Structures are given as structure tokens and as C-alpha cells.
Amino acid sequence: MLQLEHIGKQFANGVVALHDISLHLQAGEIVTLVGASGCGKSTLLRLVAGLEPPSTGRVALAGEPLTAPHPAVGVIFQEPRLMPWLTVRANVAFGLAQLPAAEQMARTDAVLARVGLSNFADALPRQLSGGMAQRVAIARALVTRPALLLLDEPFSALDPFTKASMHEHLLDIWADTRPTLLLVTHDVEEALVLSDRVVVLHGHPGRLSQTLTLDLPRPRRRTSPEFQAWKQRVLDALAVEVGA
DSSP states (O other), X not given: OEEEEEXXXXXXXXXXXXXXXXXXXXXXXXXXXXXXXXXXXXXXXXXXXXXXXXXXXXXXXXXXXXOSOOTTEEEEOSSOOOOTTSOHHHHHHGGGTTSOHHHHHHHHHHHHHHTTOGGGTTOOGGGSOHHHHHHHHHHHHHTTOOSEEEEESTTTTSOHHHHHHXXXXXXXXXXXXXXXXXXXXXXXXXXXXXXXXXXXXXXXTBEEEEEEEOOOOSSOOTTSHHHHHHHHHHHHHHHGGGTO
């Protein structure tokens, strides 16, 4: 589905951010990138989003090279990035301008119902809590029905209770159409709650260190012995970077 083949990235100032990363994602798979700050996780996500090109290697979606933003690829950022002058409904529908008005409304209303925000469709972003605003961002990304959804630490600014609720919302929505998800996070528990695979990056430059395929059934209980054992495995893989 998504192919990253021998990806490298060197910036104009000479800094090498990524080195020889190869990774394949299957359709409907959830893969999370974890690693210390500065190891190139977000840079790799930007390359997949088509926001900048790799220096070496190839990014492809279903065999098609990704060299620019693509309509089949959605992105959810760390901040909701809602347009403050537009209502919730208008923010969600912003990427549907090419569709007939009736279809825009049907899609928008359906996805707002799915994220539990139908009653806030006419609200402005300033009237929303942080968790509600991020649900709007998720709805906006999903309303275009992307084959691939990229998430760059989308829940990092939320309190633990709201974050756990957002994990359940995301998995619930993902189960409807099962797009492929590629997530960047510093939160090991978040990675374990959401992922089929956890990919550990080390830097500098960023390189693929380990790929861990999870065998935890969903829904996942954070307090279970199996979950805690996996958490320790990921922490041990991350600790290699600092020699712990």
C-alpha cells in the first residue's frame, strides 16, 4: 500500500535527518513511529505527505510515486489548525469543494455524527474544548475518505483522560473504512493502544532500529500484564539509543 524504499533526507544546511529507511505498510494497517526527539519522525511523515522530497530513495502509494500532496493522503497535525472564522461544519467540509453541495452536506453530517459533534455543527472553534477541536480535525481528515491517514502527534496537547478517549474515538472511526494509518508519537502507551506495528527510530541521522509486531487483541487494557510487557519491550528498544 505505502512503500518507503531507502529513504534519506539531507537539508540545505547539510544536516542529514534520515538515512536509508525502508518500510512497507499494508492496506488497513496502523503503524506508529516512536523515537527520541530529533530522530526524524516528523520529517519522515512530511516526506510521505508530499510536503517535501526525499534526498534519496522513493515514496510510493499503491505503486504511484508520491512527490506532492495527494488527494488519497490525509494529515492530522499536532494542533487542530481549524479556521477560526468558519463553523465546525464549514471547517470539516472545506476539502469537499469539488463535490456537489448535497454530497458535501451528506458526507459532512455523517462524519460529524461519527465523532459525536452533530450538536456543535454551527459552533465556532473558539467555543470548543481541546478534545472537541481535535475531533473536528479528525473529521476534516476523514471526510475526504483518504486511503492513507498521517497523524503527527495529534493528541500530545490533551490531558490523559481526553487523550484516552480520543484513542477510542480514532479506533472506532478507523474500523468503519479501515484506512492505513501512519502515526508519530512520543507516547509509548498511545503507540501500543493504537498500533499493529511499532517502528523504533534512532538518530542522528534517523534510521530504522526495530519493528515490533503486536499480538495484543483489541480493545487493549493498559493495565493488563500483556500490555505492560509490551510497554517494557518498546521502552527497552528506545533505551538502546541512550545506552540505558
